[in-house]
Amino acid sequence: MNHFNQLLENNKKWAKEVVEVDPDYFTRLEHIQNPDYLWIGCSDSRVPADKITGTHPGEIFVHRNIANMVVHTDINLLAVLEYAVNHLKVKHIIVCGHYGCGGVKSAMTNHNFGIINKWIRNIKDVYRIHSTEIEQLDQESDKINRMVELNVQEQVINLAKTSIIQKAWKECQMPSLHGWVYDLHDGLIKTVFEMGPDDFLDPLYRFDDL
Numbered sequence: 001m002n003h004f005n006q007l008l009e010n011n012k013k014w015a016k017e018v019v020e021v022d023p024d025y026f027t028r029l030e031h032i033q034n035p036d037y038l039w040i041g042c043s044d045s046r047v048p049a050d051k052i053t054g055t056h057p058g059e060i061f062v063h064r065n066i067a068n069m070v071v072h073t074d075i076n077l078l079a080v081l082e083y084a085v086n087h088l089k090v091k092h093i094i095v096c097g098h099y100g101c102g103g104v105k106s107a108m109t110n111h112n113f114g115i116i117n118k119w120i121r122n123i124k125d126v127y128r129i130h131s132t133e134i135e136q137l138d139q140e141s142d143k144i145n146r147m148v149e150l151n152v153q154e155q156v157i158n159l160a161k162t163s164i165i166q167k168a169w170k171e172c173q174m175p176s177l178h179g180w181v182y183d184l185h186d187g188l189i190k191t192v193f194e195m196g197p198d199d200f201l202d203p204l205y206r207f208d209d210l
């Protein structure tokens with residue numbers, strides 16, 4: 001696609017086709033948003049949440065950033081999380097990484113990426129936690145891919161550390177948290193980590209007065 005106008009042309013074509021198949025489609029979706037899922041994914045253009053999960057508009061609430069991070073000072077993420085959990089009442093939150101993630105790769109180098117350093121420092125922290133395991137792997141690509149899995153796991157745990165999730169778990173045993181990794185080679189998703197209200201969370205991060 002060489003020209004941005006093509007996107008607008010595509011949009012017209014898409015809207016027309018949707019109405020041809022289902023004349024009430026837009027009227028129906030206009031007034032309700034009731035998704036069961038919150039997706040926290042990487043901004044990578046090759047990992048579109050709805051396409052790879054076969055979901056449609058209205059079914060999945062999406063937040064994406066570099067390397068699908070859950071950073072506890074990120075007001076953008078926290079606002080999305082608060083809204084998804086307490087207003088949309090999503091049943092599942094999926095943190096989805098992908099093998100070969102550029103954000104994770106960058107964090108495993110010593111290059112200076114300017115302002116992006118501040119973001120990928122959070123990924124370096126994941127590496128530090130799991131360095132013993134990762135350094136046992138021989139191939140650089142294996143190290144990166146294992147880091148992608150462990151990063152997803154740590155981001156799920158970061159969700160569990162928030163008062164938003166702990167309060168929802170206390171009140172309604174929801175949502176359940178899922179850590180997934182998408183494989184660009186075959187388009188398949190691997191499940192790598194799950195977490196729910198009864199699973200272990202370091203007591204250090206538990207609030208007992210929610």
Ligand code: CO
Binds near residue numbers: 042043102103104
């Ligand atoms: Co990525």
